[in-house]
């Protein structure tokens with residue numbers, strides 16, 4: 001009989017592990033607390049186009065990921081923007097080492113295109129193990145009879161879910177994630193910036209992008225401003241309004257620009273944005289308790305790592321049945 005597997009999280013890692021297991025005949029149910037799929041690969045929908053407030057672009061190096069992107073080539077375009085680095089008060093043009101890619105329209109299109117059914121707006125808050133696994137959501141609803149459970153949440157949340165069900169908690173206890181604020185901005189009048197993406201070494205700023213220099217994201221000159229990790233960590237208690245003001249002021253002073261009134265303005269806090277360390281584990285698999293864990297933080301903290309982590313875990317589970 002086919003094994004029944006629950007996957008918690010419908011970001012790149014969760015959807016990849018799910019898709020590969022489904023292709024091999026496993027029965028897979030996917031749960032996500034969000035309103036849509038994609039996790040940190042998400043975009044805010046506005047009447048002027050989508051704003052990529054999480055992942056900005058991705059690179060493609062590993063042949064497995066190359067192959068996956070090749071299969072999706074009509075939905076993915078190279079972001080042929082002009083890029084720069086701001087360091088020691090100076091802005092310098094850079095040529096990226098690797099092409100930067102984005103899905104057309106919105107970041108999570110790469111995830112949506114997988115066409116998987118996901119039970120959305122369902123936060124799993126606890127797991128119980130008897131012969132099989134039972135998941136419980138925050139409304140007390142139970143989901144039963146899973147042979148395996150796979151968690152793709154950040155390490156801290158994965159530990160909370162695992163509790164004392166698996167020794168995996170011991171291996172991931174020290175793993176931490178940086179937080180990051182993202183300000184989404186559509187100015188009433190377009191700003192003239194010489195670059196489409198700027199990486200900062202700055203006391204407050206981390207990254208600025210002209211969002212609609214990416215394919216099919218409107219024409220209003222939308223901007224994404226992201227804070228740097230250490231400033232974010234020290235300013236987690238700030239109101240969103242203050243954070244917006246601080247990020248705008250820092251950008252104005254640094255780039256010698258002036259923001260006029262905004263058609264749209266919103267700040268999002270990514271509490272678990274990017275792993276603080278690289279990891280070569282790839283994934284975690286507890287064969288005694290039938291639990292798997294994958295996610296970008298099991299490798300290098302980017303979209304390609306999330307894909308590979310999900311892919312490798314699926315391979316491991318498939319192999320254990322062959």
Ligand SMILES: Cc1cc2nc3c(=O)[nH]c(=O)nc-3n(C[C@H](O)[C@H](O)[C@H](O)COP(=O)(O)OP(=O)(O)OC[C@H]3O[C@@H](n4cnc5c(N)ncnc54)[C@H](O)[C@@H]3O)c2cc1C
Pocket residue numbers: 008009010011012013014031032033034037038039040041053054055056057058059122123124125152153154157180182226270272273274294295296297301302303304306
């Ligand atoms: C601001 C920012 C900028 C970034 N920029 C880049 C970039 O330019 N290039 C790049 O390659 N990468 C970038 N990244 C990283 C990239 O977004 C991640 O590496 C990748 O999206 C991680 O995918 P994942 O599936 O591992 O995790 P996630 O996308 O975080 O997916 C985990 C999913 O689990 C769900 N979940 C968690 N807990 C529960 C629960 N208890 N119950 C139900 N669901 C749950 C979440 O809702 C989420 O959808 C950026 C990330 C951020 C935040």
